[in-house]
Amino acid sequence: MERLFPSRYGYFSADGREYIITTPLTPRPWGNVISNGDYALMVSQTGSGYSWRNNAGQNRITRSFQDLVQDNWGKYLYLRDLDSGQFWSATYKPTLHAYDHYQVTHGLGYSRFAQEAYGIRSRLTVFVAPHDPVELFELTLTNLTDRPRRLDVTTYVEWLLGFAPDEHREFHKLFIDTAVDQSLNALLARKYLWGFADEEGRHNNIDWPYVAFIAASEPLKSFDGDKESFIGLYQSLEHPQAMQMATLAGRTGRFGDAIGALQVEVALAPGASHTIVFTLGAAEQGREDPAELIRRFTSPAASTQTLAAVHAFWSRLVDAEHVETPDPALNLMTNYWLKYQAISGRLWAKSALYQVSAGYGFRDQLQDSQIFLVCDPALAKRQILLHASQQFIEGDVLHWWFSIRGGGPRTNCSDDLLWLPFIVDSYLQETNDLAILDEPVPYLNGPAEPLYLHCKRAIERAFSRFSPRGIPLMGDHDWNDGLNAVGTHLRGESFWVAEFLYAILERWMPLAQQRGDAAFAERCAAVRETLRWATNRYGWDGEWFLQATTDDGLPLGSHANDEGRIFLMPNIWAVISGIADRERAWQAMESVSRHLLCEYGTLLNYPAFTRPRPDIGYVTRYAPGLRENGGVYTHAATWSVWAYALLGDAEKAYEAYRRICPPNRSADPDRYKAEPYVTPGNVDGPQSPYFGRGGWTWYTGSAQWLHRMATHWILGIRPQANGLLIDPLIPAAWDRFTVRRSFRGAVYEIEVLNPQHVSRGVATVEVDGQPLAGNVVPVFADGQTHRVRVVLG
């Protein structure tokens, strides 16, 4: 079988849909995260549906798997040979045992741990039911020896039932109640306290409103609900007391430190196999029946069926669009992994090793929702309306809010509110669904108004926060949260916000006109004029654009600065927004190429700050080269592809893309240290001694944008009101590429040929065998598949 991007730790399968790890001894943090069965089970959860109600088609997230058990403390299966007493685990952790063979496969919505040890082959597949609050652990054991074997299998999870992380376990554990139900082969757990306030605002006065369960597909040999009796004094999960006892201790109730340990026994003739299924989940009291869930899912047959449903579930989401290019990294990230990361990790799980988020960021998941535009625009629409509901009638928004039960901070951030009109426009480009603008959405402090007015109020709020020079104020910060001291006193300016707003107004002027809101359209035009003049007048530093001015009037991102001399954002967005004329755009991007485009991507600024600047903010408190301080901050680095593409610089656009496309780092995993199949939040910059080290994987807004850069700006397939624009900007060496994607109720199979080996320029377009004038393929909306043949030259 072909192995894509092989490294000494693993490889992609030939179709790109799986990543196979061949040893648990992978680098940190990759090792801890993915390969040894520790945190990995969580990643598989994020795969197939974390926030159950969300998947089931409702907006409100009521539960999350991270609040169910202490993931980072392990969800383990111990295997024990009852004749020899030898024990090990179905994953490398927690026993860190010797093995003859070890292999972990991560696919879309599942993880599989296959190993051979002590003459037993084990194959553990972990996944979550697509539409039900149940995680499944399917374990198949095979006797590889020529003698009969007697084994038992023991689960270990630590109940959390409420909030992750559990900051005060000594208190919270007191409220968890466990009980066994032998008729269900299950242990049930309830919690009589939940950190949220009750209806009257009293804390610690409501139940966690679910019944959690762990269940087995076979009768229980024994069980335990208490950590102390399981682990024993002065022992550990590596060698727990439970593995020295004939059976588990059988302690349940409300008086211990609650775990879920089930033990089942299995006899295997030589060569024989046997499959056991464990389920872990939580049923909402009064709405779901834990017994029904347990019975429905806890069997090998149900497991097989559910895993098939997981495959179908993800196929619907990822296979609505498929690209084939000469770049296998671009193919597999675009087709599978970036979609998977954005949807499962960001939109549903909100979770990664580095950050377990309890909320939605107003800007964050709004941007992420673009990932749904091809496969299921209705999901993007729902996300947009959800965010609009977190707006105040004054136009500003909750900077983030708890996705369970709501609530969050109202700040003076200068850009969060503007992402609403920006993303609505993106949704309209794809769908032309102008009806969304009429969708009534309530404000947090006001009655429902059409979405159009939400967007207008956001823009008008931004209009109310300008400096006397005509530049938007920085406020608490802009897109770069770490600039949190630049403009607190409402004097500092953000040139990037000026550009961002400029870009938004361009799209909203015609929309306002269309809706008969001529006054607003005119106001937008006037403000645009101001922004253009003022940004070019005050924001141009000579060779590039300034990032900001501080409350004290100091420039930031200027040749006059020793540190933070040039920032990426105002220069790429000068191009993206169109605020710069062609000459300045080239000059700005020339500076970006010279100062910021490094071996591992485009830096956010340079040189890094080497010591804290209380007048700038916490970005200066990071080590130089780390994250937003002179590192490659991947989210922004994706936009540099966009800017290069708009300039028409095919080579640079592709380089800026290629350098941050994770599989390309497979050659140096010990330097990179991050998984090669998801984007990292950041990569250390050249001022770090760990230049090239990736970090903060999974929970990053870069996944969706990296996907979009490939499809929209390299392959150049861009939806617009009247159809699908085809305007590739590719490496000249490419012979051809294909794109199959859904678009407004039809499927477009696009083949782009490049016989002249140009980088751009569409020579001819044929649709269903007929020549087309221009390069905008029309809307068919006929449910059919249409073949588009494009020749560059």
Next chain:
Amino acid sequence: MERLFPSRYGYFSADGREYIITTPLTPRPWGNVISNGDYALMVSQTGSGYSWRNNAGQNRITRSFQDLVQDNWGKYLYLRDLDSGQFWSATYKPTLHAYDHYQVTHGLGYSRFAQEAYGIRSRLTVFVAPHDPVELFELTLTNLTDRPRRLDVTTYVEWLLGFAPDEHREFHKLFIDTAVDQSLNALLARKYLWGFADEEGRHNNIDWPYVAFIAASEPLKSFDGDKESFIGLYQSLEHPQAMQMATLAGRTGRFGDAIGALQVEVALAPGASHTIVFTLGAAEQGREDPAELIRRFTSPAASTQTLAAVHAFWSRLVDAEHVETPDPALNLMTNYWLKYQAISGRLWAKSALYQVSAGYGFRDQLQDSQIFLVCDPALAKRQILLHASQQFIEGDVLHWWFSIRGGGPRTNCSDDLLWLPFIVDSYLQETNDLAILDEPVPYLNGPAEPLYLHCKRAIERAFSRFSPRGIPLMGDHDWNDGLNAVGTHLRGESFWVAEFLYAILERWMPLAQQRGDAAFAERCAAVRETLRWATNRYGWDGEWFLQATTDDGLPLGSHANDEGRIFLMPNIWAVISGIADRERAWQAMESVSRHLLCEYGTLLNYPAFTRPRPDIGYVTRYAPGLRENGGVYTHAATWSVWAYALLGDAEKAYEAYRRICPPNRSADPDRYKAEPYVTPGNVDGPQSPYFGRGGWTWYTGSAQWLHRMATHWILGIRPQANGLLIDPLIPAAWDRFTVRRSFRGAVYEIEVLNPQHVSRGVATVEVDGQPLAGNVVPVFADGQTHRVRVVLG
């Protein structure tokens, strides 16, 4: 040597000043907390001065040791034989090694870990300098073999530098910067981010304003500042990679996961000993010099001197009062351990395994401050004034506040504010220092006023929150925080608050008169009259007093209730406050004896709630028998001694005391599971399957009160305005007891003889050989020692 209260895990030294543990394998949670060198080092810190500035005589706490390193992750010393490669640790954790001998001694302000393993005797003494921000680790190694030995010693601490617990290590670790200073044999650590907001309210925009250090008294063989290189991939603190390498990796800077590892080498001839000192601390930038601190403390001579200073420091605090009775448990707890617990654990450390507090509770440390009254009333005064400064001009207070940098919640709790006048009265009884009432103290939202007015405003605020029946409203809750749904709507009543206020008014009427505030005195008298009538009219349930009524008008603590039928607090405080006449007092306490006084102390209520009651609060969410739900809640259980004593029931008073006096539980450590030398917050009640199990040790307000119960109400030595009242209420079997204590500038050596074996009743009193009429020994204030001889009969 005599061993007091020996159990299979340890014993008290004959003088009661030390507790010696003879095995690390003690029960949970005791084992984890104290004996294996893991958390134990923290307890030793709490011993000798946690909040440095506070010790040094200032009110403001600026730092705390818990914020310095991750205590619960270990502060370890590895020992390694350089010839064999064998390694182990100076404490049982983290290596869990075999040993020939193991002994841990906890004294006042220090802990000592002595062991013999691999032919090496190690003796590690850990303590904190009394007036400087430095913790010392004095390690003496002795070669017990007849061959020369070459060893190295390696420290391991994980830097935290900011807040404990560290909830988001992946983020916070990015801001820690380590550097080595070979000239100081030290590794320094700074942090460029602190969770507090800056002056402008911007979060994450200030440095942690200290330089932390770890230093050795010898040249460094090697060092490391990074956890990954120290532990290695897929290894652990039990067997770290560092122990397989010739030297440490030497990684420092801002790019890893910061630790402090120093390595020094030692050669020992047969029989030879050698002492190495390590210091750990933090110097305030611009105020202290880390180099000076390191040089001053990091040597064997300095260590010897500092440990002597620790002994002197604690001797001054504990030896100002000394009792000798036939009850060794009462003696050693009263003389040493309760004072030590209250001062080190509660007032200074605010820390224990179960709860690491970042703040002062308004009621909590105010009560605790009574522990200073004998040894240093100025410290009590300072604590009182500190709490008064957390009051609003409306009379109410911050329920708790952050002791570093301030701030906390303003609630509708009904009793917190009243502890101010209550404790001020207690202070006055001891000192007669009426000048304290004139001390100006600012309000949080108003200018300074004399302390008298602070107390008056607290009382007047309480006057403003009555029900139409003349009973104080429960508000958010009373002393029992868990009753947090009883009175949120300001209808539910608290009979206990009625009694508490009644007791306070009795003392404040004369004080108001004295200050010429006759109107207020009259108002107090009128309210007292109402309270007395209304409590007896509406609060009497037939055999005992009700605890409360709910917003819905249901009684709580009534024979009509199935669960929570009788509560301790309203019944003992009916006696303590004097609100009940003698008949009802007896009847109420008879009910307490019948329903609540159990084998392990006096229960807070009975029967326990078995299921959550949203209309009562989170007390009902605990398992039945646990903590405030039908357990012995030690804080309140101490007050039952007081009530029995006021009734004159010597036997019951002593029983109520004896059953909660921790050394008496030494006989059943596997049931009790808590350390025998500090009070637990609670002991499981009879409805728990773990009846008699102690929990939540160290961080409990019961320590100070248990001390006071012994001295004031059993031994009966009670300061009052005109002198020292002597009114013992003791077991009739006692022959005699003595009390030596300071009182208003003189020392009183009191001997009480009981030739008739009575429980109470003073027959004769002689002072300095002269007979005294009555039993109030006068105030001498002459700096002399006065001998008081009392004969009961």
